[in-house]
Amino acid sequence: MTTTETTTTAVDIATTKRADWQSDQEVRWCPGCGDYSILSALQFALPDMGIRREDTVVVGGIGCAARLPYYMNTYGIHGIHGRAPAIATGVALANPDLSVFVVGGDGDLLSIGGNHLLHALRRNINMTILLINNRIYGLTKGQYSPTSEQGKVTKSSPRGSEDSPLLPLSIALGADATFVARTHDMDRQHMMEVFKRAHAHPGAAFVEVLQNCNVFNNHAYESITAKANREGMIIPLRQGEPIRFGPDDSFGVVLDPRHGAVVMNTADVSEDELLVHNEARDHPSVAFALSRLSPNMDEPTPMGVFRAVDRPVYGSKPVETEPPGRQLISDLLHSGTTWDVD
């Protein structure tokens, strides 16, 4: 590779601040959009990730959330609708030393780009995928999305949508993703913790971020994420601990052979019946059961890391980096049968 020398100043890893990760572009989401807090949580978390700006690439597809790369003072591509995981795959394979982030919405990554998402996950390509789920098409002004609840009334479904929604975490686990987590736009600390864990994970890390589109799908998650509701509606996942939540931990999660994971009143079950959270379970079935809790986002909803397992990272075997040049071409052209004419 051509060596690159530079006279410009690199920012020291140890000393970056949030501002170092902000580009000079004016952020243009609707006032009050949940994307603002996601962007700032990411920018607040980056100084703790131990990476340099110049080694960071953020790739977006098309959609409100996919605009995020423009606001990051890193390398970035705003690509085409749905294809961000595929573009990011090329970036990650070309240079395995980079930290690659993919940011897209539910339409971008689960509708037009669903295929690429599955394959980036099952290959375990080294990238952090943030799926910003607002359950609506925002940029095109309010049509139902692949995560919208059935019966949703929008401009393109005036009589209520017929589609059943996809559950992003179930899809990721179905693709055997090695890191799967959920967070939400109302809790910066939680987002920062999850983003840092996701970035530190070798291979493909998938994070669903519940986001409020206050213009076209306002209050979509309010019953869960509003401060007043969190205690009763968010099930925090803590590694190694029995899964409990609610006032005085009065509820817990139990595995039930017929219904997967179910929420029970802890008064009705003994301590050792509670499911102990273990992200590192090799088999994805328990994580999958957890991902089916609150399918309509109106019941107690788990937050945190559902799964984190080790598997070989795709493309970690480097291709030859010191090409031997013209001799290699000559050897290739003379390989096999040749003959001389004098």
Place this chain on the structure above:
Amino acid sequence: MSTAKSSVKPSEEIENVVIRLAGDSGDGMQLTGNQFTAVSALAGNDLATLPDFPAEIRAPAGTMAGVSAFQVQISSEDISHPGDKADVLVAMNPAALRSELSKVHSDATVIINTDEFGERELEKAGYESDPLDDDTLDGYYVIDVPMTSLTVTAVKELGAKRRDAERSKNFFALGLLCWMYSRNPDDVKDWIDERFASDDLIRRSNATAFDVGHAFGETTEQIPITHVVESADHPPGTYRNVNGNTALAWGMIAATQLSGLQSFLGSYPITPATDILHELSKHPAAAVRTFQAEDEIAAVTSAIGAAFAGDLAWTTTSGPGMALKGEAMGLAVSLELPLVIVNIQRGGPSTGLPTKTEQSDLFQAMYGRHGESPLPVIAARRPADCFECAIEAAQVALRYRTPVILLSDGYLGNSSEPWRIPDVADLPDLSVEFASELNHENADGSMAFWPYLRDEATLARPWAIPGTPGLEHRIGGIEKQDGTGDISYDSVNHQLMTDLRAEKIQRVADDLPPPEYTGDLDADVLLVGWGSTWGTIASAVERLRKEGILVAHLHLRYINPLPKEVGEILRSHRSVIVPELNMGQLSKMLRAEFLVDAQSLNKVSGLPFTVGEVEEAVRKVVHGDEGESE
């Protein structure tokens, strides 16, 4: 069975011969044809091949749909096409005879595997009466050979089961042909030893079948004479045989090495382009990473990502895949990143004729994107030329920071020819300089990096790759402000950027040598071609001129931008004929661009033009309509 000895029969020297092998797709006709080609190349002949595969992978055995054919012309002269009609047909079964007889001369030699002409086989081929008994073969010189039984008898002695023994019958045919055309049997035997080294029984079976076929030629009274095709008068050098897809893959490896970059190939399997992916996957040490993507769109978009990160990026496909890549090509035009998009064209639309050749994706290459999105289009003209074209496409892509479309086709991809191996010292240097410094001084004296600040000569923008401190920048498909690259919806800027993108591609013509323009330059008639029709058109021109008919030949390697001389050349001839394997795409382009009355000669039958068809079109113009047909 001992190795066949040299013939005691008389032999006759001939200038060239066209041989067509046809059998069921399971009969190994492509292998046999390729091996006959290889030994002919070793004998110093010039040659050109035309593999003609069935589209169905598993058409029912013995049916017309399952016939696989291979044509090769070998010659002591320079040739550039596989021959119009064959002089010799080898028909392994009735379906092969029925489907291929129209492709041979009416007095051709027809070698028939009589063992396969039973009632059931005849019925499967749709023959109502036995062509060996009725008048079907009147006028042909027919050689009856019970190939299957002779092969089985000999091979069973080695301990092979009957079914397995039968499989060696194509080697019988190869042995017979090698005897008929005085090819060196040892060249074939060496190859058999190497190719089947892992299975001793198969190796010995094939070698035995080959010997039996060779000996049959020697002893049968049906073939009184052998033929010798002398070696062609090639310029000195080291030669090899190569087909277009392999040459293209090697060109990609060469471009990689010449650029000093790492290459990234994003590809999705599709006929007839997949062999390029296969070939590159074989050479992991050549600094080419192959990525078999989940679909055509991921193949091209991953390549775009790799280009952004500093790789020399490629994607290889065929027509339907090109259609899927359309939007991403637009992104690459907008991002102004180097990328080579290879289209091995096949018959369309839709699935069309996957295994057959066509040149009908020219318009798609030129205009198959939304918006104003010009990019360079280069077309290879012969199998070995695919090597150089790959290097050239990379050179243009890197120098102008643009996606480039390289067009080849199913015929070029699969057919082979002898190739004088180029001296690698003569290959161009493709090294690039990545941006390493801030390039713009702000009004306050501070410095900034502008990703769309262009090079004055080429209008290329700087290529600043991740990992370079200080040059962090964001690019995307939304229109950008000239220079800064910031998002811009400004109407004046959009016009400016559209003009700049077009001008950049036009400037590629500044580097181009004049196009290949040969024949009688003062002739009334000009033949204009592009891509794989080159060999046929060149042969037609040569034959017509021998006859005393004046004709000129213009070949276009660059279709976008066109070399600067093209308009003047077109206007200097009274008649312009454009033979194309499509319904007239280049001719329409030339008419629109230069307002000349370019007449198109079209064919979309899945096969290349014959030389006769091109000659005929010229004769019609020269003599009016009374041109004689072949």
